[in-house]
Amino acid sequence: DIVMTQSPSSLAVSAGDKVTMSCKSSQSLLSSEYQGNYLSWFQQKPGQSPKLLISLASTRETGVPDRFIGSGSGTDFTLTISSVQAEDLAVYYCEQYYSYPTFGAGTKLELK
Amino acid sequence: QVQLKESGPGLVQPSQTLSLTCTVSGFSLTSNSVHWVRQPPGKGLEWVGAIWSGGSTDYNSALKSRLSISRDTSKSQVFLKMNSLQTEDTAIYFCRGWELGYFDYWGQGVMVTVSS
Numbered sequence: 001d002i003v004m005t006q007s008p009s010s011l012a013v014s015a016g017d018k019v020t021m022s023c024k025s026s027q028s029l030l031s032s033e034y035q036g037n038y039l040s041w042f043q044q045k046p047g048q049s050p051k052l053l054i055s056l057a058s059t060r061e062t063g064v065p066d067r068f069i070g071s072g073s074g075t076d077f078t079l080t081i082s083s084v085q086a087e088d089l090a091v092y093y094c095e096q097y098y099s100y101p102t103f104g105a106g107t108k109l110e111l112k
Numbered sequence: 113q114v115q116l117k118e119s120g121p122g123l124v125q126p127s128q129t130l131s132l133t134c135t136v137s138g139f140s141l142t143s144n145s146v147h148w149v150r151q152p153p154g155k156g157l158e159w160v161g162a163i164w165s166g167g168s169t170d171y172n173s174a175l176k177s178r179l180s181i182s183r184d185t186s187k188s189q190v191f192l193k194m195n196s197l198q199t200e201d202t203a204i205y206f207c208r209g210w211e212l213g214y215f216d217y218w219g220q221g222v223m224v225t226v227s228s
Binding site: 001034036038040042049050051052055056059061093095097100101102103104105106 | 158216219
């Protein structure tokens with residue numbers, strides 16, 4: 001199984017901060033067939049199902065604010081929130097789908 | 113619009129079998145795969161298994177011996193059966209419609225507690 005490692009496990013932020021969180025995979029997620037990295041980012045708030053923010057490492061889903069930016073390739077990936085808003089407080093998960101899906105343990109965004 | 117809704121018993125006794133149903137609308141099971149993902153209380157997400165648009169299945173290797181996923185395309189339903197349940201199977205179980213790069217929808221989830 002591909003192991004996904006997220007860091008940090010939690011982040012204390014203030015509104016307006018720029019936030020960066022990391023996701024590393026135990027093997028490359030770059031597909032030569034589809035010319036993309038098979039990695040998604042999700043946001044999950046308490047009592048809700050995960051919400052897809054970004055797929056293929058950097059493609060923002062329709063309706064997702066442009067302050068959410070996905071980057072990276074191969075085994076190292078980053079989710080950046082350019083200016084955190086109060087509604088962004090949540091747990092963020094990365095997921096690989098290069099092989100049977102596996103998720104990282106999550107990064108919890110908390111209020112400072 | 114695309115919707116997925118999980119249903120099943122909230123409480124299952126240890127060693128018994130869990131049966132869950134995912135009823136979908138807004139898409140066809142013969143066009144998109146459906147996955148099951150679970151989340152123990154306060155913990156992260158774990159992929160359980162999937163049934164693909166062609167009807168084949170794949171399972172988490174750690175659960176494979178206890179797990180079966182099937183479907184009834186005429187009723188737009190996907191079924192999960194897991195036997196020999198233990199307390200560590202207590203979780204929210206989500207169903208998820210998925211296709212690479214363009215289709216990713218989740219149900220609201222159903223809480224399953226394994227307890228006597």
